[in-house]
Amino acid sequence: MHKFMEFQAVVLAAGRGSRLPDLGGLVSKCLLPVGPYPVLWYSLNMLEKIGLQETIVLVLDEDKSNILNALEKCPLKIKYELIVIPSDDDCGTANSLQHISSCVNSDLLVVSGDVITSINLNEVLNLHRKHDAALTTLFFDNGPEEWIELPGLKYRVKPDRDLVCIDKETQRLVFLASASDFEENVKIPRVLLKKFDSISMYSRLLDAHVYIMKNWVYKYMVASNKFTSVKGELVPHIIKKQLSKPKRSTEKRGTSEKHVDVSEDVYDFAVDNGYEDKIKEMSLYNDHQHGKKGVYYNDIIRCYAHIPDKTVFGIRVNTLHSFYLSNNKILSKWEELTGSALEEKIHPDSNVNTNQIDANSTIGSKSYISEKTSIKTTFIGSNCIIEKKVKLTNCILMNNVTIKEGCDLRDCIIYMGATLESGCQLQHCLVGPHHVVPINTVNKHQQYTETTDSMITLG
Amino acid sequence: MDIDKENIVQAVVIMDTFNRNFSPISDTLPIAFFSVAGVSLIDYLLESLALGGVDEAILFCCQDGFKIKEYLEKCKYEKATWSLTMIVQVIMSDTCQTMGDVMREIDAAALVRDYFILMGVNSVSNINYAALLEQHKQICKKDKGAAMTLLYKKVSWEHPLIKFEKSIFLAADAKTGKVLIHKKYKQKSSEKSINLPLELMLSHSEVKLHHNLADANIALCSPSVPPLFSDNFDFQSRDDFIHGILINEEILASSLYYILIKGNDYAAAVTNWKTYKIICRDIMHNWAYPLSIETGTFYQNNYIFMRNHNFRDKTSTLSRSCSLTEDVLIGADTHVGDNTVICKSVVGKKCKIGNNIVITGSHIMNNVTIKDNCKIINSFVDNNCIIEEKSILDCGSIITSNANVKAESELRGSVIESTEIKRGKALSKSTSETEWENESTKSEDEEYIGLDKEWSDSESCYSSDSSIPSTVDVTSIPDDTNMFLQEVIDSLVRGYEEKLQCDYLILEINSSRYAYNIQLNEVNFFVVRALLSMPVLTQSKNVIVAFNDILKYFRTVLFNYIKTKSSIKDCLKAVEDSCLNCEWLEGKAGHIINLLYGIDLVDEDSLLEWQAELREYGSLLAQEASVVKFFEWLEAASEESD
Known part of the structure; x- marks a missing residue:
């Protein structure tokens, strides 16, 4: 029997993490550890919290088994179905979504696999429902980026910034573009400002990459086949279309839906199939104060943006900065995020022989911690070996890491499979996957990575 | 009655509008006595000031001050309600020609020393002035440089108050209300998009964009405003002031803020016949309560x-x-x-x-x-x-x-x-009628407002103003501008002979400009004229070659002045003017334009517009062979590039 669902959730977890520093070797973004669990778990958990029972997760082929393994170890009730998409270099988010066109039959809730937030998604869903929106998005207003000293080489990354215009009165999302699209001047259609009278242009919002789209938007995207990225192309396109009016007369609408062809207008998809028009006509409700236009300015396509309160935690783990920052904050926000305290900080399968572990650290399964070690605010993955007299402060250790005797690490990120020989003293350093740091290395702000050649020799 | 001297709320009202939008009625009747829904503007004004908590009003009259004084005496004798709570002073000065002059006069006479409300006699409003002035003081506490807070009323784009006025685009920081961009559009401007400087947008986390504000001609000012007008004697109007403050924010160390008038508060300005009509209707519809027919203050029930x-x-x-x-x-x-x-x-x-x-x-x-x-x-x-x-x-x-x-x-x-x-002048008549026809077809489905005729706003028709100097020869140009022209020529000649740097010349020209109080568009015009009247040209055998040389030399000077579309217009006007009046340029207009086009000083669109204009009023230049040839070439070239 076919089950009716209001929304189908899709988690995009095929990102390569192009904004993260290149450390040689493939690290899939969605498996980066944040606290005790990989990033992907947080988006799935968010979906689970609002009562969704199943979701589709789009993954790359090479990551599939890793992801399955990693998620098995996490507490999740939601059913997730991994769908493999081909790993093309220029395959964007919209292209990946097209791969599941056969399973999509209702409105879509697209969530990026790298978002960690404490928001109750129902707020966004309700905004979408309330206005019968074509597209609803979520932005975080976190204020200026927090400065935090990052491990690795010092370099300044100019963050991508979006220019977002939102009409405060109606919560309509009326303009979205990347700041890098403009050189000196930002061009905004004048009609926009004439039509909406309380527009604010935001330049420091963080797009959560949570999109709720009408089924027709998805169909339109598949049929027109010209979009590669959801954020970069589809969403701005739909937002722009809000200003236009259907060209063809009304009698033609609704009948042309059968023969789908690329040249078709967006309005062939944006069809009301119920009594929405009539209801709007009869209703006394209006969403704006001034002017004589009908409700929603008689727009057929409507996009909305939800900006939660500033206290809501929201971050996207797509840069080194946000990765490090999210690890830094995760335990203090834990209850907010999951609704319950983190009970199992030290995995029962692990072998811990020291009592100098503070409450802000977690240890993954099958890890071995020797005696006489001191561990503070450090996340240790699974299958790690920590030898004697090691001091770890403020570090992130991924899986299969070996730390030899007498190391002292502060503020470091150690990628999977790396080994630190005894006596290393590192501060603010990045150690790439499968790298071996030689004996007695002392350094600050360094990045230890393999060249591709030595990767092969190491296996 | 003991009024706390410290906290007196002062309002400065400018009793003239400095335009001829209500001509010929305003020729005989001071605008203050204009009757709106049966009551003169001055009555609304005094009543609303008194109701809004103003303690002292200074009425600044540039003409007919005695009539106003007389009227006030009469009101006091009749014990009008406002006269019980408010002191009204009338200041007269016949020399003031603009709002800027008034402010300078106020500064010179030190009429205000504290924060004050600045408004025109044409504002009709029921806002609480005292409370808003208090808000402005709060803003000033946070930002010492806050000079002026502008008051606007948000209305829909279709609202007649915007539709028949020059619309304002305003961008402001959402947190503080500081104005970042203030731009006035022409009526019915067909510009499709608005350009916002990226840098500005990125440096503020949230910027409010408004394009549907009705300007009530009311501003809340800091004590620094009159001195600012004195320091910058090219500020002629409030718009000049706003513009000047925004572009020279750092130099003048001043900033602007804005406040939106809330909910049921009413504020509008009678600026032309259309707005006159709208405001009449609003008063009858009780929007401006308590300035309304039923309250009885004016109509005594x-x-x-x-x-x-x-x-x-x-x-x-x-x-x-x-x-x-x-x-x-x-x-x-x-x-x-x-x-x-x-x-x-x-x-x-x-x-x-x-x-x-x-x-x-x-x-x-x-x-x-x-x-x-x-x-x-x-x-x-x-x-x-x-x-x-x-x-x-x-x-x-x-x-x-x-x-x-x-x-x-x-x-x-x-x-x-x-x-x-x-009958109105033949020209203005014909334009107004066509305008009217266009409008009647559009406005049929809309509620009827306004006299159905477009009243040209005296400020906006610069093109017709500037054609006046172009038809008169040098001798009949008023003295100041003539002297200015001579000084610019002298500067340029000296600069050319002594090979001075262009930057110094620009400074020199600018200082002459301030000395003679020349408007910017006139400066543009005269700089080009001066360039075309240099003795090097008049004495040279091959004028074109000589002109090319000086053009190369003064390139920087020219580009300093000729930047915007309107300045290009000024430039072309000057070329036209010079070519018609100076014998050494006879028959060479086309070459000169070509040279200007060659260094990208003038763009193709402006040239084509100018050509159309020349033809329209039948300038002799339009038929000149070199000009005709140039435009033929221009059209051919543009077709090729297409």
Whole structure:
């Protein structure tokens, strides 16, 4: 029997993490550890919290088994179905979504696999429902980026910034573009400002990459086949279309839906199939104060943006900065995020022989911690070996890491499979996957990575 | 009565509008005595100031100050309500020509020392001035440089207050309300998009964008405003001030803020006939309460409210068969005859309206006699007029006081001054009529507002102003500008001979500009003229080669002035002017334009516009061979590039 669902959730977890520093070797973004669990778990958990029972997760082929393994170890009730998409270099988010066109039959809730937030998604869903929106998005207003000293080489990354215009009165999302699209001047259609009278242009919002789209938007995207990225192309396109009016007369609408062809207008998809028009006509409700236009300015396509309160935690783990920052904050926000305290900080399968572990650290399964070690605010993955007299402060250790005797690490990120020989003293350093740091290395702000050649020799 | 000297709320009211939007009515009647819904603007003004908590009002009159003084005496004698709580001072000065002059005068006389409200006599509002001034003081506490807080009312884009005014685009920081961009658009400007500097947008986390604000001509000022006007004597109007502050924010160390007038508060300015009409209607519809007909302050409860927003004075008489459709105000002792239909109109005191008359959307002042079978639509009839039988007034006709309109005359959009008919100047008439036709087709589905005629805003028609210097020769240019021109020529000659740096020349020209108080567009014009009148050219055998040389040398100077579209216009005007008047340039206009086009000083669009303009008013230059040749070449070149 076919089950009716209001929304189908899709988690995009095929990102390569192009904004993260290149450390040689493939690290899939969605498996980066944040606290005790990989990033992907947080988006799935968010979906689970609002009562969704199943979701589709789009993954790359090479990551599939890793992801399955990693998620098995996490507490999740939601059913997730991994769908493999081909790993093309220029395959964007919209292209990946097209791969599941056969399973999509209702409105879509697209969530990026790298978002960690404490928001109750129902707020966004309700905004979408309330206005019968074509597209609803979520932005975080976190204020200026927090400065935090990052491990690795010092370099300044100019963050991508979006220019977002939102009409405060109606919560309509009326303009979205990347700041890098403009050189000196930002061009905004004048009609926009004439039509909406309380527009604010935001330049420091963080797009959560949570999109709720009408089924027709998805169909339109598949049929027109010209979009590669959801954020970069589809969403701005739909937002722009809000200003236009259907060209063809009304009698033609609704009948042309059968023969789908690329040249078709967006309005062939944006069809009301119920009594929405009539209801709007009869209703006394209006969403704006001034002017004589009908409700929603008689727009057929409507996009909305939800900006939660500033206290809501929201971050996207797509840069080194946000990765490090999210690890830094995760335990203090834990209850907010999951609704319950983190009970199992030290995995029962692990072998811990020291009592100098503070409450802000977690240890993954099958890890071995020797005696006489001191561990503070450090996340240790699974299958790690920590030898004697090691001091770890403020570090992130991924899986299969070996730390030899007498190391002292502060503020470091150690990628999977790396080994630190005894006596290393590192501060603010990045150690790439499968790298071996030689004996007695002392350094600050360094990045230890393999060249591709030595990767092969190491296996 | 003991008033706390420290906290006196002062308002400065400028009693002139410095434009001729209400000409010819405003020629004889000070704008303060303009009657809006039966009450003069000055009454609204004083009443609203007193209600809004103002303790002291300074009325600054540039003309007819005595009439205003006299009127105030009368009001005080009659114990008008405002006179009990507010001190009113009248300051007169005949020398002030602009709002900027007024502010400089105020600074010189040190009339205000504290925060004050600055407004025009044409503002009609029921806001609480004192509270808003307090808000401005709060802003000043946070930002010491805050000079002025502008007051705006948010309305919809279709609202007539915006539609018939130059619309304002305003960008401001959402947190503080600091104005970042302030731009005025021409009426019916067809610009499709708005450019916002990226840097500015990225440096503020949230920027509010407004494009549908009605300007009430009310501002809250810091004590620094009058000195700022004195320091920058090119500030002529409030817009100059706003513009100057925004572009020189760092130099002047001042900033602007804005406040939106909330909810039910009303604020609007009578700026032209359209807004005049809207405000009349708003007052009758009670939007400006307590400035309304029913409150009794102005009308002493003499009016009877009938249905459909019809009001009539107790002493007015209506015949049995006349009908008032809606929005009608009938003054005292007025008689309305049989079968007369009045709709959306104001009729003053002691008028005699005959039988079978139709009055729609019109304003009829006091003591007017309208004989039978007349039709008066969208017109304005001033005091003591007599309109004879079967006359038709339509399309924004204006009858000034004491005029007689002969029987069976038919007037459409004409202006009648006592007894003789004065058709508007041929040019302005033709433009206004076409304008009107365009509009009538559009406005059919909309609610009717305004006199159905476009009244040219004297500020906006720069092009016609600038054509005046282009037709007169050098000798007849007023002294100051002539001296300025001579000084610019001297500067340039010296600069060319001594090979001075262009930057210094620019400074020199700018200082001469301030010395003679020359407007920016005139500077543009005269710099180009000066360049074309340099002795190097007049003495040279090959003018074009010589011009090319000096053009190369003064490139920086030119590009400093000629940047925007309007400055390019000035530049071309100057070329035209010079070529027509100077013998050494005879027949060389085309070459000169070509050189200017060659260094990218003028762009193709402006050239084509200019050509069209030349043809339109039949300039001799349009037929000159070199010019014709140049445009032929330009068109061919542009086709190729397409």
